Amino acid sequence: MIHNQTLDQQFNHRSIRAFKPHSLTKEQLTTLYTAASHTSTSNFWQQFSIIHVTDPEKRAAIRKISKQPYVGANGDLFIFLVDMYRNQKIRQAAGKDDGLLHTTDLFQQASEDAILAVQNTLTAAESMGLGGVILGSIKNDPLKLIQVLNLPKMTFPILGLQVGVPDQKPQLKPRLPLQFIAFDNEYHRDFQASDLADYDKEVAQYYDLRDTNKRIDSFTHQIAGEKLDKGDNNHRDQLPDAIRQQGFSQDW
Amino acid sequence: MIHNQTLDQQFNHRSIRAFKPHSLTKEQLTTLYTAASHTSTSNFWQQFSIIHVTDPEKRAAIRKISKQPYVGANGDLFIFLVDMYRNQKIRQAAGKDDGLLHTTDLFQQASEDAILAVQNTLTAAESMGLGGVILGSIKNDPLKLIQVLNLPKMTFPILGLQVGVPDQKPQLKPRLPLQFIAFDNEYHRDFQASDLADYDKEVAQYYDLRDTNKRIDSFTHQIAGEKLDKGDNNHRDQLPDAIRQQGFSQDW
Structure with a gap:
């Protein structure tokens, strides 16, 4: 096995769910956003955005949706968005119609942009001695989350990421050989x-x-x-409705 | 801005599309797979796999689908799969039905597993002095790609990744402020x-x-x-059909 600082960090990745009561500094935030912004992006269309949720009411609402007590507790909370709002505005300003923006293909491409950026942000955080956890649980009630974040059409919350100073040392979880x-x-x-x-x-x-x-x-x-039998009594079966409501995958 | 080796690598990410005529060593491959396997995974369900495509005919067929001359030329080619085949077999062996496996929710979760692993693999490669490019173009003809790779139901090719020894030094592409x-x-x-x-x-x-x-x-x-008006005359509009054909998102 080859070793270097980045690889050893990857081999030793643990999700961190307990954080000390510190918020990230402006420099730390800028560093994380810069790493995210340099992620590979499909066709150079740059179809993702990040919402940094510091508002206590919004954090509490997202915690309630995710049903995880650590979500929006200590640590900084980020919601990564599929974002075609920006590109729709650009096309409108140029007098063009929306083209492919409402297709499943574009929703996948933009989701890929956003998800790749999540991993890059987490890697950046871990390299800075921080820890983090990727939050799929924000989609337990997708329509409610869109409301809480007051998201316009052509945006969709794809994953959350919570980052902070670790307050736990979990064991390394064994992966499939x-x-x-x-x-x-x-x-x-x-x-x-x-x-x-x-x-x-x-x-x-x-x-x-x-x-x-x-x-x-x-x-x-x-x-x-x-x-895996039937889920956790959440509203995750509303994902197709939520995606459609936001203007995506209209060709499905 | 904070700096360290990992961050500086991220800030300076360039997609590399021209590689020297070397194949990765077994040690390099194992290192990349190990980094991929330690990626965060939704609910610990580990729903992704990697196909390393070395067969010249398959590489040529994928190059034809992607319409990019560098795909399957020099460098090692990987196709990342959404993979619920394994978990379906496990449930069958336990006498259980497929539960949520055919829902949009699970297809999203497994796609997230696979896409996060793509970024981790690329980061690992770059830390080793290699370069790479993430390939969305493999989905230009998704039904054909499934055929070329002879993929069973409950698997889906979500992204490609080509990795190798860089044979170009592209400029850094400026990202949105x-x-x-x-x-x-x-x-x-x-x-x-x-x-x-x-x-x-x-x-x-x-x-x-x-x-x-x-x-x-x-x-x-x-x-x-x-x-963005109408695409490149590809079959990317067949993505919903291809996803459904493979057994996913049956609730859409």
Whole structure:
């Protein structure tokens, strides 16, 4: 294995969910935004934006949506947006129609811009000695979130990111061995659940050793578990409605 | 601005599209896959995989789909998959139905897993002195690509990534100034295309200075241009069909 500072940070990534009661400095914020802005962007269309949520009421509302007590608690909260509002305005000023902006293709491209930027921002934060957690849970109630953030059409909240000074030291969570996720030329269709027996033991041991432990569970047991059966009684089934409402994927 | 090795690499990211005729070593591959595998994953469901495409025929077919001469030329080519095939098998082995696997929500979550991993892999490569380019163009003909890669249902090719030893030194492409992409608490609805006059000059100058220059163009002129009018005569309008065909987003 090759090692350098960046790689070692990546190999040791842990999501941090408990932060000390410090806010990021203006310099730290500018540094994170600059790293985000230099992310690869599809066709140079730069279709994402970031909302830094400092307003206590909005933070509380997002915490309620996500149902995670740490969301909007200590640490800085960012919501990454798919953003075609800007490009729609540019086209309007040039006397052009919206072209492809309302297609599924463009929604995917802009989502990719935003999601790649999330990872770059988290990597930047970790390199600065900060920690962070990517928040998919902001989409537990997507229509409500759009309302809370007062988002115009042609924008969509795709992921949250909370960043701050770590106040916990979680264990490294074991990932699927590489032979199950990286293939040469052909997808490995002959995968069997039983191939993961050793990995299951490793995951169960991880939960067993975890300080703040609630469950001791294998990987395959989690995949077969009730969270994938029917979800957590959230409004995530409204994602298509929310995407359509914001003006996207009108061709679906 | 804060500086360290990782941040400076991020601030100086350029997409590299010309590579020397070297293939990655096994150690380099393992290092990239390890960085990818440690990416944050929604609910610990680990719903992505990577296909390393070395087969010359497949590389040529993907080059034809992407319509980019550098795709599958020098450098190592990876296709990142949304992958619920593995988790479907695990649920079947446990006697469970597919639960949420066919929902838009799960397709988004798995896409996020895969896209975050793409950025992490590119960051890892750049830290090793390699260069790379993220390939959205593999989706110019999504049904054809699925056929070329012989992908089973419950997998979907979301992005490509080509990595290698750089054989070019492109200029740094100027990004939107931060005030246009990072907001506090409220989305800035009062944006006007004319606010970008200075940025437009900067982008035009970038194209003017570029060695392998084909166009001299401002940002707003590109956004108002024909590529966003109607695309490039590709099959990207078949993305919804391709996603559905693979078993995803059945609730849309």
